[in-house]
Amino acid sequence: xxxxxxxxxxxxxxxxxLRLSCVASGFTFDDYAIGWFRQAPGKERxxxxxxxxxxGSSYYADSVKDRFTVYSDNAKNTVYLQLNxxxxxxxxxxxxxxxxxxxxAATPKYWNLGMLHWGQGTQVTVSS
Numbered sequence: 591x592x593x594x595x596x597x598x599x600x601x602x603x604x605x606x607x608l609r610l611s612c613v614a615s616g617f618t619f620d621d622y623a624i625g626w627f628r629q630a631p632g633k634e635r636x637x638x639x640x641x642x643x644x645x646g647s648s649y650y651a652d653s654v655k656d657r658f659t660v661y662s663d664n665a666k667n668t669v670y671l672q673l674n675x676x677x678x679x680x681x682x683x684x685x686x687x688x689x690x691x692x693x694x695a696a697t698p699k700y701w702n703l704g705m706l707h708w709g710q711g712t713q714v715t716v717s718s
Contacts, residue, residue, distance in 0.1 A: 592616035592707045594686050599712030602676055610671040610712060612686030617707070619643055623693050624669040625701050626660060628682035628714075637701035638684070641669060642694050651698040654680075676716045683711040 598610040612624060623642045629635040639660040640649040648660050659672040669686060686709045693704030 592688070594688060594707055594709035596684065596686050596709045596712040599684060599714045601715045601717065604676060604678055604716055604718050606676050606716070608673045608676065608714060610673065610684055610686075610714075612669045612671075612709060614667045614669070614686075614688060617688065619667045620664060621691065622688045623691050623704075624660075624662065625687045625689065625693070625705060626658075626669075626671045627685045627687060627702060627705075628680075629685070629711075630679075630682040633682075635685070635702060637698035639671060640694055640698075640701055642691055643669075644691050647694060649694060649698070673714070676714075678716045678718045681714060681716050683713050685709055685711045 593615045595613045620643050625640045626638040627635050628638050641660045657675045662669045687705035688707045689705040
């Protein structure tokens with residue numbers, strides 16, 4: 591059974607940091623890309639970051655570039671998303687998802703279309 595379990599969300603003040611974790615199981619981790627997505631109330635889900643577990647290449651949406659960092663520990667089947675310099679507009683439920691490695695060729699707007707498996711999400715709330 592494929593599982594993706596996120597953790598690490600919480601309440602933080604603007605300018606603060608959080609680290610989200612996504613633990614994967616039930617599939618060959620190295621063959622997949624793992625994406626981070628977020629959805630704020632009343633808004634569409636958007637792609638935040640993507641990492642290819644096969645070669646470690648990483649990708650970011652413009653809105654989080656230079657503030658968020660994605661990295662993986664393949665030995666632990668875990669992908670992390672470090673969130674720095676958080677802003678109130680970063681408030682959302684954050685999801686991780688797994689898809690075939692080819693998804694890295696898409697722009698962030700279309701990452702979600704390539705994802706096959708999704709986690710349950712973790713809430714990030716940034717207060718002003």
